[in-house]
Amino acid sequence: MKEERKVAVADRRSFLKLAGAGAAAGGAALMPGEEAQAAEAKAKPSLYRETEHIRRYYELAR
Amino acid sequence: MSRAAGLVGPGADVAPEDVLRARCYRLLARFLSSPPTADELAAAARLTGDDSDLGRAVAAFARVCSRASAASVAEEYHELFIGLTRGELVPYGSYYLTGFLHEKPLAKLRQDMARLGIERAENVSEPEDHIASLLEAMAGLVDGTLGRVLPLEEQKAFYAAHIGSWAPVFFRDLEAAKASVLYAALAGVGRAFLAIEEGAFAMV
Numbered sequence: 713m714k715e716e717r718k719v720a721v722a723d724r725r726s727f728l729k730l731a732g733a734g735a736a737a738g739g740a741a742l743m744p745g746e747e748a749q750a751a752e753a754k755a756k757p758s759l760y761r762e763t764e765h766i767r768r769y770y771e772l773a774r
Numbered sequence: 775m776s777r778a779a780g781l782v783g784p785g786a787d788v789a790p791e792d793v794l795r796a797r798c799y800r801l802l803a804r805f806l807s808s809p810p811t812a813d814e815l816a817a818a819a820r821l822t823g824d825d826s827d828l829g830r831a832v833a834a835f836a837r838v839c840s841r842a843s844a845a846s847v848a849e850e851y852h853e854l855f856i857g858l859t860r861g862e863l864v865p866y867g868s869y870y871l872t873g874f875l876h877e878k879p880l881a882k883l884r885q886d887m888a889r890l891g892i893e894r895a896e897n898v899s900e901p902e903d904h905i906a907s908l909l910e911a912m913a914g915l916v917d918g919t920l921g922r923v924l925p926l927e928e929q930k931a932f933y934a935a936h937i938g939s940w941a942p943v944f945f946r947d948l949e950a951a952k953a954s955v956l957y958a959a960l961a962g963v964g965r966a967f968l969a970i971e972e973g974a975f976a977m978v
Contacts, residue, residue, distance in 0.1 A: 721926070721978075723977050724926075724974050724977040724978060725789065725791055727973060727974055727977060728791040728794075728795070728970065728974050729791055730826075731826060731827075731828065731970040731973065731974075732791060732794050732795070732798075732826075732828060732970060
């Protein structure tokens with residue numbers, strides 16, 4: 713029983729890790745003290761469209 | 775609810791994915807409890823996301839934040855949630871679940887909150903089932919900033935009773951609301967995130 717529970721928790725973790733990876737920065741920047749960290753991740757707004765195209769391309773190429 | 779958060783923070787026994795979950799809840803709660811300040815908007819504009827559904831939603835939200843002004847967002851917030859007589863949306867669980875404010879779902883929430891030892895801040899007169907209070911409560915239960923980390927089974931029960939029962943519908947409405955621009959993008963984040971939460975709770 714206990715063993716079973718452990719497995720379930722591990723599955724949930726890997727699920728969350730996979731699904732939540734994209735939000736690694738989600739909310740981080742709004743928490744006090746984490747501003748600086750988030751500032752490093754700043755991207756140039758003008759590049760957004762381009763990166764999206766490239767992402768889409770990778771997606772299709774998979 | 776206490777905003778003394780961050781004291782327990784990503785330390786101790788909280789798993790990294792749970793720290794992220796709490797952050798996501800808090801991000802949503804922050805923007806839904808009142809319009810963001812210019813600083814908060816600027817911070818949100820720096821969020822990034824990867825190629826997952828949630829990641830894409832976060833990136834889209836950041837993009838909208840980078841173009842928005844605090845004044846325009848405050849106006850949007852007012853139209854959506856406050857309005858001259860009433861906002862476009864009524865962001866309370868009881869209203870979504872029964873069509874009326876202050877109904878049974880709120881009573882049940884108060885019971886659960888009392889049991890968990892959390893209560894609304896003294897200067898707040900709003901009912902506890904406002905979407906932002908619920909999301910903030912959930913954040914605190916996930917990372918322990920409201921006292922202790924709640925076991926997963928209990929997180930799941932609290933979520934199912936008070937958030938999962940209506941918040942996904944609320945986010946869909948928010949996404950489609952007429953006045954919704956920045957909040958449509960935030961709703962996208964909310965929907966993607968709650969879908970993940972539901973998938974994960976199904977494994978508990």
